[in-house]
Amino acid sequence: MHEWHPYQIGLDGGLSGAANPTLRRMTKGSEIVTYGLYRNTARSQPFGNTLGVDTLAGMGTGLAQTTFVYGRVPAQVKPSPGAYTDTIQAIITY
Numbered sequence: 001m002h003e004w005h006p007y008q009i010g011l012d013g014g015l016s017g018a019a020n021p022t023l024r025r026m027t028k029g030s031e032i033v034t035y036g037l038y039r040n041t042a043r044s045q046p047f048g049n050t051l052g053v054d055t056l057a058g059m060g061t062g063l064a065q066t067t068f069v070y071g072r073v074p075a076q077v078k079p080s081p082g083a084y085t086d087t088i089q090a091i092i093t094y
Helices: none
Strands: 005-011 024-028 031-038 056-060 070-072 090-093
Touching: none
Parallel strands: none
Antiparallel strands: 005 056, 005 090, 024 031, 031 070
C-alpha cells in the first residue's frame, strides 16, 4: 500500500521573468509574442509559481502521474512568421 503525500507544481515566468502567468513572452530576436499558461481546459486558472495561489496541487504516492498545461496566445499585433521560443521551469514542492 502506498502512502499519500501532498505536492504542488508551479511554473516560473520563463526567460522574461514574467510575474503574471498570463503574460509570458516568447521571442524571436527582438520580436515578442505574449502568451499564457493555465491549469484548466477553460484557461481560467493561470499556472504560476505562488504556492497555494496559482500552482497545481495534488496527492502523490511516488508513482508517475500526468499533468496537463494549457496555453493561450491572446490577440495582439501580428509578428513576422518564424519560430518564437521561451523556456519554462517547473518547480515541484512536496
